[in-house]
Amino acid sequence: MLAELRGLNEECGVFGIWGHPDPAPISYYGLHALQHRGQEGAGIVVTDGEFLRAVKGEGLVNDVFSNGKLEKLTGKAAIAHVRYATAGGSGIENVQPLLFNSTTGSLAIAHNGNIVNANRLKRSLEQQGSIFQTTSDTEVLAHLLKKSHHTSLEERAKQALKLLDGAFAFIILTEDEMMVAQDPHGMRPLSIGKLGDAWVVASETSAFDLIGAEVIRSVEPGELLIINDHGLRSERFSEPAERAICTMEYVYFSRPDSDIDGINIHSARKRLGIQLAQEIQLEADVVTGVPDSSISAAIGFSEATGIPYELGLIKNRYVGRTFIQPSQDLRERGVKMKLSPVRQVVNGKRVVMVDDSIVRGTTSKRIVKMLKEAGAKEVHVVISSPPLKNPCFYGIDISTDEELIASNNSVEEMRELIGADSLSFLSVEGMVQAIGRTDEGKNCGHCLACFTGEYPTPISPNTKLPHEKELVR
Numbered sequence: 001m002l003a004e005l006r007g008l009n010e011e012c013g014v015f016g017i018w019g020h021p022d023p024a025p026i027s028y029y030g031l032h033a034l035q036h037r038g039q040e041g042a043g044i045v046v047t048d049g050e051f052l053r054a055v056k057g058e059g060l061v062n063d064v065f066s067n068g069k070l071e072k073l074t075g076k077a078a079i080a081h082v083r084y085a086t087a088g089g090s091g092i093e094n095v096q097p098l099l100f101n102s103t104t105g106s107l108a109i110a111h112n113g114n115i116v117n118a119n120r121l122k123r124s125l126e127q128q129g130s131i132f133q134t135t136s137d138t139e140v141l142a143h144l145l146k147k148s149h150h151t152s153l154e155e156r157a158k159q160a161l162k163l164l165d166g167a168f169a170f171i172i173l174t175e176d177e178m179m180v181a182q183d184p185h186g187m188r189p190l191s192i193g194k195l196g197d198a199w200v201v202a203s204e205t206s207a208f209d210l211i212g213a214e215v216i217r218s219v220e221p222g223e224l225l226i227i228n229d230h231g232l233r234s235e236r237f238s239e240p241a242e243r244a245i246c247t248m249e250y251v252y253f254s255r256p257d258s259d260i261d262g263i264n265i266h267s268a269r270k271r272l273g274i275q276l277a278q279e280i281q282l283e284a285d286v287v288t289g290v291p292d293s294s295i296s297a298a299i300g301f302s303e304a305t306g307i308p309y310e311l312g313l314i315k316n317r318y319v320g321r322t323f324i325q326p327s328q329d330l331r332e333r334g335v336k337m338k339l340s341p342v343r344q345v346v347n348g349k350r351v352v353m354v355d356d357s358i359v360r361g362t363t364s365k366r367i368v369k370m371l372k373e374a375g376a377k378e379v380h381v382v383i384s385s386p387p388l389k390n391p392c393f394y395g396i397d398i399s400t401d402e403e404l405i406a407s408n409n410s411v412e413e414m415r416e417l418i419g420a421d422s423l424s425f426l427s428v429e430g431m432v433q434a435i436g437r438t439d440e441g442k443n444c445g446h447c448l449a450c451f452t453g454e455y456p457t458p459i460s461p462n463t464k465l466p467h468e469k470e471l472v473r
């Protein structure tokens with residue numbers, strides 16, 4: 001579904017390149033391929049071997065780097081970031097990469113994920129004299145790096161990264177080195193590739209396709225890559241823990257043309273639709289997917305059931321952000337501006353509406369209503385993931401559990417609330433099987449916490465959600 005319509009948002013995308021004569025324009029294109037992961041701010045920091053230079057701003061990638069701003073970013077390497085701001089965390093000071101200057105050199109950090117023990121670390125650092133410039137949990141890493149007694153940045157990074165709990169994919173840039181780190185559970189996607197002789201790193205492989213780079217592999221859980229003019233070296237700051245890749249990356253967040261650990265997202269979503277067809281029985285005339293992220297699952301469902309796939313809903317692509325309006329009436333208009341039913345397709349038909357998830361239920365309700373107003377005889381809502389019952393502490397802004405419709409209502413109650421003729425969800429087992437991460441032993445695990453409540457890292461009763469914390473990115 002459309003992320004901005006329903007309160008389920010990815011928080012960031014990261015990109016890095018080392019050893020290229022045009023690192024800023026390449027990063028700019030890379031960020032375009034990651035724009036869906038965050039639309040609130042973007043930034044690029046380059047190194048020319050002597051200085052780090054940054055251009056950052058609030059808004060979309062195109063807006064931030066307009067008017068020739070890229071031209072002053074010359075050098076041989078860059079790191080870049082797109083950001084989704086959680087409540088209370090907006091403001092230019094929080095737009096990444098964060099850049100720190102000191103007498104011993106400069107350092108820039110781009111981060112995707114969420115450090116769940118950031119508040120505790122921040123309090124301890126402040127007691128030791130640190131002064132924080134931002135409300136970002138990412139800044140904690142910079143202070144830990146600075147505080148370390150080790151002389152080499154590599155050893156300081158290993159020591160600092162060991163102290164962090166949660167989900168993190170970091171890219172760190174200094175004048176003469178780029179470091180890449182993935183948390184011990186490997187929760188957020190992060191891949192490495194090559195563009196000619198240059199090394200590239202990105203949250204999603206779609207960024208590699210756009211710049212013409214070749215995918216080499218995923219960054220491993222607990223791995224620290226050191227990239228400089230001598231090449232790439234793989235080190236570890238931690239032994240890998242049981243793998244817990246975010247399942248919602250497959251279900252919803254990542255682009256269909258991206259691969260995570262060799263599994264293509266469109267193909268995985270199509271298998272989710274096929275699995276749904278095996279788990280539920282429905283009689284209907286047409287299948288339609290809620291654009292964009294549910295279309296692959298709808299195609300799979302249609303193929304497996306033989307019910308024809310039709311474009312019953314279309315996305316209106318050139319609408320600005322006018323949908324973020326406080327009043328209910330304006331929000332309804334916002335949905336209508338973003339999505340339209342195709343009357344000729346749904347009129348008089350029993351429609352299967354495939355969606356990837358339901359968060360609050362309000363948007364599903366509006367789409368069901370819209371389809372019925374366009375003449376649909378019946379609307380059967382089919383969700384290609386299990387009910388979302390628990391909040392995410394790892395960098396995805398899922399609403400609090402009070403707001404999650406599935407946390408307080410049975411499936412039948414939800415059906416009634418959204419006004420559908422039937423409502424079905426995929427089973428947890430069916431989802432995991434359909435995604436197909438089955439051949440990698442210890443490395444094939446998923447985070448399923450928002451579905452099952454079983455969190456892969458310790459979550460204390462005091463752990464705050466990203467948008468509840470003093471430190472938010």
Ligand code: SF4
Nearest residue numbers: 246247392447449450
């Ligand atoms: S809780 Fe859900 S959204 Fe958060 S990391 Fe786990 S699977 Fe992803």
